[in-house]
Amino acid sequence: MSKNILILPGDGIGPEIVAEAVKVLKLANEKFSLGLELVDGLVGGSAYDVHGTPLPEETMDKARAADAILLGAVGGPKWDNLEDRELRPEKGLLGLRSGLELFGNLRPAILYPQLADASSLKPEVVSGLDILIVRELTGGIYFGKPRGIRTLENGEREGYNTYVYSESEIKRIAHVAFQSAMKRNKKLCSVDKANVLEVTVLWREILEEVGKEYPEVELSHMYVDNAAMQLVRAPKQFDVMVTGNMFGDILSDAAAMLTGSIGMLPSASLDKDNKGMYEPCHGSAPDIAGQGIANPLATILSASMMLRYSLGEVAAADAIEVAVSKVLDKGLRTADIFSAGMTKVSTEEMGEAVVAALQEV
Numbered sequence: 001m002s003k004n005i006l007i008l009p010g011d012g013i014g015p016e017i018v019a020e021a022v023k024v025l026k027l028a029n030e031k032f033s034l035g036l037e038l039v040d041g042l043v044g045g046s047a048y049d050v051h052g053t054p055l056p057e058e059t060m061d062k063a064r065a066a067d068a069i070l071l072g073a074v075g076g077p078k079w080d081n082l083e084d085r086e087l088r089p090e091k092g093l094l095g096l097r098s099g100l101e102l103f104g105n106l107r108p109a110i111l112y113p114q115l116a117d118a119s120s121l122k123p124e125v126v127s128g129l130d131i132l133i134v135r136e137l138t139g140g141i142y143f144g145k146p147r148g149i150r151t152l153e154n155g156e157r158e159g160y161n162t163y164v165y166s167e168s169e170i171k172r173i174a175h176v177a178f179q180s181a182m183k184r185n186k187k188l189c190s191v192d193k194a195n196v197l198e199v200t201v202l203w204r205e206i207l208e209e210v211g212k213e214y215p216e217v218e219l220s221h222m223y224v225d226n227a228a229m230q231l232v233r234a235p236k237q238f239d240v241m242v243t244g245n246m247f248g249d250i251l252s253d254a255a256a257m258l259t260g261s262i263g264m265l266p267s268a269s270l271d272k273d274n275k276g277m278y279e280p281c282h283g284s285a286p287d288i289a290g291q292g293i294a295n296p297l298a299t300i301l302s303a304s305m306m307l308r309y310s311l312g313e314v315a316a317a318d319a320i321e322v323a324v325s326k327v328l329d330k331g332l333r334t335a336d337i338f339s340a341g342m343t344k345v346s347t348e349e350m351g352e353a354v355v356a357a358l359q360e361v
């Protein structure tokens, strides 16, 4: 039976990096007889330019019909000043995440031994780093209502958002986190701000409650400010971390940099049945778009996660990871991970090197 994969390149470097990931996917498809059918769609600013909305109904229909989605990134200065905030490119992404109920965001931060010198931290602090941040993705302050900017009686303007999590929202992300911990080293750290925010008092309570169903997992709690500090001081103390949408957004970007480049980090966003959307952790990088220098590996590794988590094609997923590692062994580096003595390559050269390496795996 064929599997329907929706490809959403998006904006900025999105189309450049997705093109390379698609080459890798097509080869994996042939080599492992995966039966993938790739379908293209528009999202973000590029969808706005054509349809006047960042998430056209046509794209949403394709997304619902797909077995999995591979997305580049959305956004850019061209659309930053759109008066109607609902039409901003980012709304396309948020609409996909909430419309498909992709509440479970898995963001691994793995330091490749070949890139140990790309990290800003000392090798002894980060060598062998392999952590997983589980971020709640469809709730919290990014979605809470009411929200807006209003003018007070005294004429002063005020911006406001609402931070809210229901019990069931916390429960389902807690299960994703505990299940991930069970597949790894049975260590879970829940990050909150329970000393200040009532939402996270409830969060902590429910994590404890769900934890009773996973007695083998060692559960700890940490305030988010300390967690930020600990991630930089001694990141290897963590294995799986779970947190809400906004804290997870920030912490996972910090964790990303421990590994040297945001250009190396994939992500998965899953629904309750493991249908998912896969995308690099980084954005559309308008500062380097169109130059052919973006690192496509985060997107290629996202395609590998897609095969692993949504399609159950573990051998093909492993093969792509091995191919990436081989390319790094050869010393090929895009600008973001370049260091002295290595060979600097373009986006396309990096993609083609992974294809060549996968050919041989």
Ligand code: NAI
Pocket: 013, 017, 072, 073, 074, 075, 076, 077, 090, 093, 262, 263, 279, 281, 282, 283, 284, 285, 286, 287, 288, 293, 294, 295, 296, 298, 336
């Ligand atoms: P960004 O992640 O796009 O860029 C941050 C820095 O990392 C830039 O210097 C960029 O050149 C570099 N970078 C990012 N990806 C890279 C890659 N693959 N290879 C080499 N270097 C890379 O974040 P920024 O600048 O805050 O946002 C730019 C735009 O992207 C904004 O419009 C923002 O809203 C959007 N964005 C979209 C996301 C998404 O689609 N998931 C996530 C984050 C931001």
Ligand code: MG
Pocket: 249, 250, 253
């Ligand atoms: Mg972010």
